[in-house]
Amino acid sequence: MVMEPGIKLSAAQLSVGFNTNRAITYLFKDVNVSLKAGQLVCLMGPNGVGKSSLIRTLAGLQKPLAGTVVYSFHGPTAVPKNISVVLTNRIHASMMAEELIAYGRYPYVSWNVSLTREDRNQIERAIDRTEIRHLAHRQISELSDGQMQLVMIARALAQDTPIILLDEPTAHLDLNNRVHIMRLLRNLCREMNKAILVSTHELDLALQTADLIWLSGKDKNILTGVPEDLVLNGLFDEIFQFKGFDLKTGRIAHEADRKVNVVLTGSGHEYLWTRNALERAGFTVDTAQSQAGQVHVEVTYEESKPRWVLKKENRLFTLSSIAELIEVI
Numbered sequence: 001m002v003m004e005p006g007i008k009l010s011a012a013q014l015s016v017g018f019n020t021n022r023a024i025t026y027l028f029k030d031v032n033v034s035l036k037a038g039q040l041v042c043l044m045g046p047n048g049v050g051k052s053s054l055i056r057t058l059a060g061l062q063k064p065l066a067g068t069v070v071y072s073f074h075g076p077t078a079v080p081k082n083i084s085v086v087l088t089n090r091i092h093a094s095m096m097a098e099e100l101i102a103y104g105r106y107p108y109v110s111w112n113v114s115l116t117r118e119d120r121n122q123i124e125r126a127i128d129r130t131e132i133r134h135l136a137h138r139q140i141s142e143l144s145d146g147q148m149q150l151v152m153i154a155r156a157l158a159q160d161t162p163i164i165l166l167d168e169p170t171a172h173l174d175l176n177n178r179v180h181i182m183r184l185l186r187n188l189c190r191e192m193n194k195a196i197l198v199s200t201h202e203l204d205l206a207l208q209t210a211d212l213i214w215l216s217g218k219d220k221n222i223l224t225g226v227p228e229d230l231v232l233n234g235l236f237d238e239i240f241q242f243k244g245f246d247l248k249t250g251r252i253a254h255e256a257d258r259k260v261n262v263v264l265t266g267s268g269h270e271y272l273w274t275r276n277a278l279e280r281a282g283f284t285v286d287t288a289q290s291q292a293g294q295v296h297v298e299v300t301y302e303e304s305k306p307r308w309v310l311k312k313e314n315r316l317f318t319l320s321s322i323a324e325l326i327e328v329i
Contacts, residue, residue, distance in 0.1 A: 007072060008082075008163050008195040009058060010034040014067035016050060016057045024065060027053050029220045031067070035163060035195040040186050042206040043199040045216025045239065051199040052088070055167045058197070059085045080107035084156035086166040090148070091140060097151045098136040101126055104158030126157035130184065146177035153184065164188070166198045170205070178202055182209045203240075204250075207231070215239055251276070258282040260329065266299025270306040274299055277322045283329065295329060 014031040017024065027050025035041060043051050056062040058069055060079050073082045084104065091100065104126070105119040115123075127133055130150045135143065143151065149169050156164050166185070170178040182205045188194045189211070197214075200206055206213060207227045215223040215235060223235055230236050236247050244253045261284045264275055274297070278285050286294070296311040308325045310317040319325045 004034075006037045007034045008037055009072070010070045011058065012068050012070065014057070014069060015065040016054050016062075017065050018053075019065060026065065026220055028216070028222065029066075031222045033214060033222055033224060035197055037162060037195050038189050038193045039195055039211045040189045040209060041195075041197045041212045041214055042210040043197060043214045043216075044201070044203070044206060047201075049216040051216070052167050055085070055087075055165050055197070055199055059083055059165050061085070080159075082161050083163045083165065084159040084161040086149075086152045086156050086164070086169055088168050088171060093140065095140060096137050097132065097140055097143065097154075098123070098127070100140055100151055101136075101155045101158050104155040104160075107159065122160050123158045126154040129157055129188075130154040146173045146181075149173065149177070149181060150184075153181070157188070162193070162195060164194055164196045166196070168199055168201070170200060170202050178205060182206075185209075203236075203247075251279075254279045254282065256282055256284040258284075260284065260295060261286055262295045262297055262329065263287070264297050264299070266297075268299070271299045274308065274322055274325070277326065278329075281326050297325065297329075 011031055011033050014028065014033075015026055016028040016031070017026040031054075043054065045051055053062060057064050060069070060083070071079070071082060093100075102115065102119075102123050105115060105122060106113075108119060109115065127136055130153055132147070132150050132154060135147055135151065140148065140151065153166075153169070156166075164185075169185075170181050173181070182198075182202070185196050185198060186209045189196050198210075210227055213225060213227050213230055215225075215230060216239065217223045218239070223230070223239075225233075225235070231247055245251075246253060256279070258281070262278055263286045264271070264278065265287070266274070275285050278297075298309045300307050300309055305320075308319040308322070310319060310325060310328055312329065317328050319328060
């Protein structure tokens with residue numbers, strides 16, 4: 001197979017799954033995908049479709065049922081020097097974070113397992129790049145899940161490979177850590193020209209950070225596209241079958257059970273959050289031309305502070321918070 005410029009990994013007619021004595025179980029069939037330098041790709045799909053198995057197969061850790069995975073590099077040590085993998089397994093060992101990061105240099109060490117100056121420089125650069133200098137001399141058993149994920153990413157960076165494959169690196173993390181890790185991975189693509197594949201359930205983050213989405217299809221295939229196209233053409237809705245969530249607007253559908261129509265005007269973040277709060281509280285929010293007898297709310301500002309001007313039954317109220325607004329309506 002001839003690789004196009006910039007392509008670091010390519011799969012052709014790839015089938016992934018398990019071959020046991022009883023039967024062959026296919027998770028993916030006839031997959032044709034590629035990873036490009038400088039590109040962050042998110043692999044997405046419902047639970048249990050086989051995303052982890054696909055990651056392992058692309059990394060050469062699991063034998064494909066059919067098809068081929070071709071790399072832009074060759075040789076007996078080509079894979080460990082060109083692909084680093086961050087899996088979900090938690091490491092239980094007595095060592096410091098810096099020692100674990102140093103394991104990324106093992107494909108390069110000589111027979112006496114001694115680190116060279118270049119090895120140590122790569123380790124230091126990885127620690128600085130992931131901003132975990134304060135964790136370097138802590139025991140890994142003391143680290144939180146988010147800290148451990150950063151250490152594992154640092155180990156992958158120390159390995160100094162053009163391809164990084166990560167399986168659910170943001171699982172079980174809080175929002176701040178999820179955002180931090182996805183932004184870090186995106187920056188690594190841009191600044192270090194890495195080809196990075198991330199399997200994830202974080203739809204909101206993938207939509208805002210990924211250059212390309214690999215979406216598991218209903219026919220055990222992979223559908224590819226930029227995030228916005230997959231939203232607009234309905235493929236995300238078809239695969240995930242969202243219940244009460246409108247992906248095109250990014251909003252959850254609320255039932256208007258208060259039977260009160262609120263005409264809302266304004267702009268900015270305060271306007272958007274006001275609309276969200278009113279709809280969640282059960283009001284019908286109308287941004288069209290007002291009619292007599294309706295409740296009117298205008299989001300305005302007084303000395304740079306937001307204020308909510310409510311007109312109700314020919315009375316005016318100036319309120320200082322959304323909570324007050326909901327209570328008075």
